[in-house]
Amino acid sequence: MVSYVKIPSHLKPSDPQGPDLLTQERNLASFDVKELTLVLYGIKDLERYHTILKIIENDPVFDKSNIYFMGRNELFEHAIKKEKRLVQLIRENKWKVEELQFAEWFLDMPGPFGAHRGMFIPTLIGQGTKEQKEKFLVPALNYQIIGCYAQTELGHGSNVKGLETTAIYIPETDEFEIHSPYLTASKWWVGGLGKTANHAIVMAQLISNGKNYGPHPFVVQIRDMKTHLPLPSITIGDIGPKFGFNSTDNGFILFEHVRIPRFNMLSKFSQIKKGTGEYINPPNQKLSYGTMVLVRAIIISGVRVTLARAATIAIRYSAVRRQFIDKDEPKKLEDGSIVETSILDYTMQQYRLFPVIAQSYACFFTAKMMVNLYTEYTKQSSSGDYSLLADLHASSSGLKSLTTTMAVDSIEDCRRACGGHGYSSFSGFVKFYQDYLPNTTWEGDNYILTHQTARYLLKTFRQVTSHKNPEIYASQSNKNPTISYILQYLNEPNQKCTAITPSDFNNHEIQLRAFKHRVAFLIANVVDQIDNQKKSWNSMLVEINRISRAHCQYLLVQNFITALHQPSEDESLRMLHNSPALKEVMTSICNLFVLHTMEKDIGDFLESEYLTTPQARLLRIQVYNLLKEIRPNAVSLVDAFLIPDSLLCSALGRYDGKVYETMIDWASKEPLNGMTLDFNPNNDTFIRKAKL
Numbered sequence: 001m002v003s004y005v006k007i008p009s010h011l012k013p014s015d016p017q018g019p020d021l022l023t024q025e026r027n028l029a030s031f032d033v034k035e036l037t038l039v040l041y042g043i044k045d046l047e048r049y050h051t052i053l054k055i056i057e058n059d060p061v062f063d064k065s066n067i068y069f070m071g072r073n074e075l076f077e078h079a080i081k082k083e084k085r086l087v088q089l090i091r092e093n094k095w096k097v098e099e100l101q102f103a104e105w106f107l108d109m110p111g112p113f114g115a116h117r118g119m120f121i122p123t124l125i126g127q128g129t130k131e132q133k134e135k136f137l138v139p140a141l142n143y144q145i146i147g148c149y150a151q152t153e154l155g156h157g158s159n160v161k162g163l164e165t166t167a168i169y170i171p172e173t174d175e176f177e178i179h180s181p182y183l184t185a186s187k188w189w190v191g192g193l194g195k196t197a198n199h200a201i202v203m204a205q206l207i208s209n210g211k212n213y214g215p216h217p218f219v220v221q222i223r224d225m226k227t228h229l230p231l232p233s234i235t236i237g238d239i240g241p242k243f244g245f246n247s248t249d250n251g252f253i254l255f256e257h258v259r260i261p262r263f264n265m266l267s268k269f270s271q272i273k274k275g276t277g278e279y280i281n282p283p284n285q286k287l288s289y290g291t292m293v294l295v296r297a298i299i300i301s302g303v304r305v306t307l308a309r310a311a312t313i314a315i316r317y318s319a320v321r322r323q324f325i326d327k328d329e330p331k332k333l334e335d336g337s338i339v340e341t342s343i344l345d346y347t348m349q350q351y352r353l354f355p356v357i358a359q360s361y362a363c364f365f366t367a368k369m370m371v372n373l374y375t376e377y378t379k380q381s382s383s384g385d386y387s388l389l390a391d392l393h394a395s396s397s398g399l400k401s402l403t404t405t406m407a408v409d410s411i412e413d414c415r416r417a418c419g420g421h422g423y424s425s426f427s428g429f430v431k432f433y434q435d436y437l438p439n440t441t442w443e444g445d446n447y448i449l450t451h452q453t454a455r456y457l458l459k460t461f462r463q464v465t466s467h468k469n470p471e472i473y474a475s476q477s478n479k480n481p482t483i484s485y486i487l488q489y490l491n492e493p494n495q496k497c498t499a500i501t502p503s504d505f506n507n508h509e510i511q512l513r514a515f516k517h518r519v520a521f522l523i524a525n526v527v528d529q530i531d532n533q534k535k536s537w538n539s540m541l542v543e544i545n546r547i548s549r550a551h552c553q554y555l556l557v558q559n560f561i562t563a564l565h566q567p568s569e570d571e572s573l574r575m576l577h578n579s580p581a582l583k584e585v586m587t588s589i590c591n592l593f594v595l596h597t598m599e600k601d602i603g604d605f606l607e608s609e610y611l612t613t614p615q616a617r618l619l620r621i622q623v624y625n626l627l628k629e630i631r632p633n634a635v636s637l638v639d640a641f642l643i644p645d646s647l648l649c650s651a652l653g654r655y656d657g658k659v660y661e662t663m664i665d666w667a668s669k670e671p672l673n674g675m676t677l678d679f680n681p682n683n684d685t686f687i688r689k690a691k692l
């Protein structure tokens with residue numbers, strides 16, 4: 001890239017106050033960083049990581065050095081080039097899903113084929129029959145057709161049952177007619193639709209013999225395969241500029257009595273019979289919502305790397321950045337000279353940032369749980385057993401909501417913790433935040449999703465309590481955490497915390513009891529208000545949200561603690577258990593996650609009377625103790641995430657700590673610096689490129 005400003009050569013390269021600050025930090029670690037990285041990725045995935053990263057970093061098409069200077073059109077063109085190159089690489093290297101997830105992660109560019117890979121293909125796999133897979137999935141996997149997932153409409157997104165697009169069965173021709181009766185029925189927001197896709201999975205109200213059977217998925221060809229123009233009676237466009245995600249063509253589409261063969265209704269679960277239009281019921285009414293369950297689970301497993309990325313930038317920058325001399329504990333170099341304090345040494349900075357490290361590790365263990373639960377569900381459902389679906393839907397909805405909210409809040413906290421430089425695109429936070437933000441809205445608005453989780457929890461509570469002998473559920477409590485805490489609460493509703501010193505709060509049994517008691521208390525309270533005091537659902541929505549949040553926080557806590565204690569077949573967990581140094585640092589991180597989470601929501605724990613006010617104070621002291629304990633390991637804990645510089649794309653978070661050199665180098669490449677502007681108000685304004 002061209003530099004428009006020549007930087008004077010007399011400047012010394014780095015921070016004059018101390019050599020290589022990050023190396024000094026790294027020397028403080030109490031554990032082996034490589035060992036922890038291995039726990040996080042596992043041996044096989046770490047090999048994949050390095051293989052794929054090498055390919056991506058050495059390919060000029062994926063070069064990101066110009067990314068912060070691109071406008072929308074340039075960004076979109078760049079994204080298409082990347083997508084096309086990615087498809088070539090998939091073919092050349094025969095990449096499977098495992099490799100592809102790393103490639104997409106490293107590319108860090110929401111692109112026009114994202115919905116094709118992330119939603120169109122999974123829907124065909126999950127909901128298509130064998131014949132439909134042959135017709136649509138095979139060409140989709142070969143990129144002969146490019147698809148998108150068209151569910152949301154201009155007038156309805158959250159309320160899927162309220163969608164207005166119709167698919168009416170026409171027995172005479174054995175076809176469906178896809179139609180948008182109102183402006184508000186226009187499909188809207190659909191990724192890859194605006195310019196790229198030639199096929200769409202359209203979620204439409206299935207109507208046969210005048211009866212509405214609710215939203216079902218239909219495959220609709222939308223553009224001509226040769227000219228790429230919209231097919232007759234179809235109107236398509238891009239929805240315009242957005243907060244972020246501008247490298248993707250989110251689009252709209254309207255249908256005017258478009259006919260498709262009956263074959264195109266995805267029919268693995270429900271079918272329409274030829275001629276009669278008879279509807280064959282699915283084994284579970286919500287199976288047509290299956291793609292959403294899968295994608296929510298995938299989003300949850302992506303949160304850990306999002307948090308890791310934000311923490312890496314902020315922690316490394318805070319180690320390098322120095323402001324003020326600490327009057328009480330001045331920092332001295334070896335030669336005795338006093339230097340300014342690294343901002344990472346300020347307790348307030350630690351309090352803002354170390355919990356983000358802890359959240360990422362917590363999400364790592366819960367991601368494992370989510371993957372296991374989804375795998376178990378897939379196994380069972382392939383033999384017709386859908387009994388795990390309700391559980392899976394409840395935990396994936398609530399956890400998607402909790403963890404993505406946590407992630408966007410934490411990216412912003414990390415950005416602010418970097419002061420003024422956090423506001424620069426070069427921080428690596430700006431585009432990252434903009435592109436990540438829709439995770440709180442898509443695949444279910446984060447508030448709406450908590451209704452689903454709470455509904456399941458209330459239902460379970462009612463089931464257990466309405467039984468004459470609730471203990472009958474005891475045998476299920478090992479597998480079902482909700483039943484386990486409800487039973488515990490019923491047996492001992494007035495349970496009290498036994499902590500008498502700050503360090504007592506490190507006791508994992510005390511921690512688990514706190515979370516169990518709090519969530520059961522909140523559920524019991526809402527059940528009482530709805531069932532006995534006849535409060536409306538709407539009047540309880542804030543409490544509903546609280547219940548889902550409390551339940552999902554408990555899942556995060558329980559998964560972290562279980563990972564530390566329970567013997568496991570899992571390769572990563574065995575490595576963790578076999579290393580005392582790792583176990584020690586992970587225990588501190590776990591304690592910080594648990595106690596910081598409690599402290600933030602302390603009102604719930606006080607209200608449930610599990611904690612007393614003096615105990616709340618002890619708990620806060622223990623949080624401060626943990627910050628001190630973690631401080632020497634902070635940089636190494638983020639190094640272990642192994643987020644490559646090419647992905648961070650951050651002047652502040654780079655591994656070598658050369659913050660200031662990079663800031664000025666990148667600023668010198670700002671194209672505005674290469675333009676000559678005429679500021680004279682009496683002249684017509686003009687801008688021209690400078691001659692270098």
Ligand SMILES: CCCCCCCCCCCCCCCCCCCCC/C=C/C(=O)SCCNC(=O)CCNC(=O)[C@H](O)C(C)(C)COP(=O)(O)OP(=O)(O)OC[C@H]1O[C@@H](n2cnc3c(N)ncnc32)[C@H](O)[C@@H]1OP(=O)(O)O
Pocket residue numbers: 040041101102105115118149151152157158159160161191286287289290292293295298299301302305389390393441442443444445448452455456459
């Ligand atoms: C360390 C290792 C490193 C490895 C490195 C890897 C790096 C990896 C990086 C990975 C990054 C990953 C990122 C992935 C990103 C993927 C992005 C994908 C792009 C997404 C683009 C966006 C697409 C979209 O947004 S598509 C549109 C989505 N829309 C929605 O989600 C709409 C939300 N609304 C709904 O779901 C429903 O309307 C709902 C649930 C709110 C209400 O539905 P309802 O029909 O009205 O039902 P209700 O009456 O409330 O309930 C009845 C009954 O049904 C149950 N129910 C509801 N839904 C479901 C369901 N889905 N499944 C099962 N059951 C369901 C409900 O519980 C009720 O049950 P009962 O109480 O028993 O009656």
Ligand SMILES: Cc1cc2nc3c(=O)[nH]c(=O)nc-3n(C[C@H](O)[C@H](O)[C@H](O)COP(=O)(O)OP(=O)(O)OC[C@H]3O[C@@H](n4cnc5c(N)ncnc54)[C@H](O)[C@@H]3O)c2cc1C
Pocket residue numbers: 115149150151152155156157158159188189190191245250438441442443444445447448541
């Ligand atoms: C970048 C991006 C990409 C997307 N990609 C796709 C795609 O590829 N395909 C697709 O089909 N969709 C896509 N979407 C759409 C997305 O799934 C929806 O926007 C999302 O599901 C939210 O629905 P909504 O917009 O209708 O929100 P609304 O439901 O209108 O929500 C607005 C507000 O009202 C509140 N609210 C609504 N109902 C209630 C209630 N009952 N109780 C309490 N509060 C309520 C919500 O909490 C929210 O705060 C995308 C969205 C974005 C931003």
